[in-house]
Structure formats: structure tokens, C-alpha cells
Amino acid sequence: xxxxxxxxxxxxxxxxxxxxxxxxxxxxxxxxxxxxxxxxxxxxxxxxxxxxxxxxxxxxxxxxxxxxxxxxxxxxxxxxxxxxxxxxxxxxxxxxxxxxxxxxxxxxxxxxxxxx
Amino acid sequence: xxxxxxxxxxxxxxxxxxxxxxxxxxxxxxxxxxxxxxxxxxxxxxxxxxxxxxxxxxxxxxxxxxxxxxxxxxxxxxxxxxxxxxxxxxxxxxxxxxxxxxxxxxxxxxxxxx
Numbered sequence: 001x002x003x004x005x006x007x008x009x010x011x012x013x014x015x016x017x018x019x020x021x022x023x024x025x026x027x028x029x030x031x032x033x034x035x036x037x038x039x040x041x042x043x044x045x046x047x048x049x050x051x052x053x054x055x056x057x058x059x060x061x062x063x064x065x066x067x068x069x070x071x072x073x074x075x076x077x078x079x080x081x082x083x084x085x086x087x088x089x090x091x092x093x094x095x096x097x098x099x100x101x102x103x104x105x106x107x108x109x110x111x112x113x114x115x116x
Numbered sequence: 117x118x119x120x121x122x123x124x125x126x127x128x129x130x131x132x133x134x135x136x137x138x139x140x141x142x143x144x145x146x147x148x149x150x151x152x153x154x155x156x157x158x159x160x161x162x163x164x165x166x167x168x169x170x171x172x173x174x175x176x177x178x179x180x181x182x183x184x185x186x187x188x189x190x191x192x193x194x195x196x197x198x199x200x201x202x203x204x205x206x207x208x209x210x211x212x213x214x215x216x217x218x219x220x221x222x223x224x225x226x227x228x229x230x
Contacts, residue, residue, distance in 0.1 A: 004159070006159075031215075031216055033217075040125060040222055040223070041222055042120075042206060042220040042221055042222040042223050043160075043206070043218075043220040044220075045217060045218075048215065048217060050215060056215075058217075090159055090160070092159075092160075094216050096216065103216055104150060104162045104165055105160075105162075105216070105218060106162075107152075107159030107160040107161070108159050109157075109158050109159045110157070110158065110159050112157070
């Protein structure tokens with residue numbers, strides 16, 4: 001079955017440490033997204049990528065970095081500059097086909113990041 | 117600016133009762149609207165989407181939503197709640213300005229009591 005795989009499911013970060021969250025999709029989607037979810041705040045967009053080797057900042061990109069070297073992969077690095085990283089992180093992808101505006105986003109099962 | 121407001125962060129219903137989850141949006145362009153469901157420690161699953169083809173949209177698991185332009189609303193309903201419907205529900209609107217980016221509401225947690 002096609003889908004989005006996020007790993008690890010749980011991750012712990014020490015002070016001053018960078019950590020990388022993995023996101024892989026086999027849906028052949030061009031577009032990929034990273035969201036941060038905090039209780040009572042819905043989902044906030046961190047970064048998005050419409051095509052390989054290109055990505056743009058979302059609403060809360062500070063303290064995060066991404067890369068898009070392969071179509072199926074969009075890893076997110078939470079840097080030490082992100083002072084409040086504890087959250088649930090969700091990766092999504094969508095098609096950019098003939099009618100991209102109504103293509104739904106498909107989500108992975110998330111990574112829960114906590115501070116040690 | 118575009119926005120999505122979900123009225124009621126928590127909704128509680130009895131099993132078999134009507135489910136009504138409210139969503140109002142603000143958009144300067146014809147909106148594309150979505151409802152997603154999230155079970156604990158999981159990602160979001162698409163329930164249904166509105167793309168201007170019909171104002172009443174039927175989704176999975178017996179849910180449906182009606183687009184009302186005059187009220188800028190896209191409320192989610194289900195005639196009879198089931199225990200398995202207990203989850204968090206998010207309404208989202210596609211952002212204007214290109215790309216398939218979404219703006220999400222804060223979510224409504226649905227509890228279903230026997």
C-alpha cells in the first residue's frame with residue numbers, strides 16, 4: 001500500500017542537540033509538507049516543497065531546516081535554535097496534478113519530540 | 117487574511133445522537149475546504165472535501181458537510197454517533213496565492229458516551 005512513513009515515532013532531544021525527523025512517501029507525490037501540532041492550536045506549517053531541490057519556509061520555520069534531494073524524501077532537522085521543540089510533528093504530501101488546488105494532503109502518523 | 121474557526125474545542129454526544137461540528141472560514145477567493153479526522157497518536161485522515169462541484173459533500177464513515185456561502189460555513193454532521201467516532205476533527209481551507217497549502221482550524225475533540 002502507498003503511504004507516508006515517519007520515523008522515529010518518539011524522539012528525545014538533549015539541550016544543544018540537532019535532531020532529524022525522517023519522512024518518506026511512495027505515493028509519487030511532488031509536494032511535501034511539515035507541520036507542527038501543539039495542543040489546542042491545530043497544525044502550523046513549518047516548511048513545504050513543491051519539487052525536488054526546492055523548498056520554502058512556512059509560518060514557523062525559525063529553528064528548523066529541511067532538504068529535498070529525492071522526490072520521496074523530505075527530512076526535517078530541528079536545530080538547537082528551536083527553543084521550544086516539544087510537539088507532535090506531521091509530514092504530509094499531495095499531488096500537483098491537473099487540479100492541484102483540490103488535491104488533499106495525505107499524512108504520516110507523526111513523530112513526537114520531547115526534551116530530555 | 118484567510119482563517120478557519122472551529123466553534124467548540126470539545127463536543128460531547130451520546131451514542132446514536134446527531135453529531136454537529138462547526139466550521140466557519142474566511143476567504144477572499146472561492147474556497148476549497150476539507151475536513152480531517154485524527155485518532156490519538158496518529159496522523160490526519162481525510163473525511164471529505166468541498167471543491168465547488170456540490171454544496172452537500174458526503175465523506176467516509178457516514179459523515180457529510182454542507183457548504184453555505186452566505187454563512188461562510190462548512191459544518192460537519194453525522195446522523196448517528198458511534199463510539200468509534202471519538203477523535204479530533206480539523207477543518208481546513210486551501211490558501212490563496214498558489215501552492216496547495218492549507219490553513220487549519222484549532223480542532224474539535226469529539227467524545228461519544230454510551
